[in-house]
């Protein structure tokens with residue numbers, strides 16, 4: 009019998025562009041605080057936790073605020089973000105994402121989402137893709153965020169596929185490192201400067217098909 013294989017997707021920046029919603033909600037918080045913030049500074053937040061992101065947004069002003077104040081700001085940013093998430097629909101999937109999920113389903117590949125975000129399940133529900141996924145592991149399931157491999161290892165366990173038979177699809181440097189640390193084959197989405205440590209680098213999910221991913225697992229990984 010053919011061995012099971014699994015594909016584990018990061019969510020933000022891979023299946024949907026929540027990165028833009030995060031940017032809009034950080035921008036709104038920064039404006040409320042009278043702090044300048046732009047897309048260039050936002051780049052530093054990719055794959056970084058909410059608390060750490062806040063410190064980057066506040067910059068040298070971070071020392072002026074105590075832990076409680078910072079927690080309240082992070083919570084406020086999260087409310088801004090959830091307002092935007094609640095307006096999401098399946099039309100907010102990135103190009104190729106829905107076709108790839110459907111193709112993997114048809115091919116009998118087990119599919120999971122593993123995201124450090126504590127909102128991942130909410131996003132998945134709004135995208136209406138629950139029936140195309142076998143497991144969703146997010147920041148509410150573990151405190152450990154990428155580059156720690158825990159999220160990916162939990163996802164592999166949830167879909168009952170050994171890590172060496174799993175492919176991770178990631179857009180963040182910390183996520184690529186987490187996938188490698190989990191002993192999985194990693195496909196990086198985006199520029200080589202960011203995801204170059206992945207076994208294979210793509211610009212977009214439209215370059216991937218279920219058959220090609222299964223082939224990668226069966227034939228062994230392409231060297232980085």
Ligand SMILES: [Mg+2]
Nearest residue numbers: 018020021179
């Ligand atoms: Mg991401």
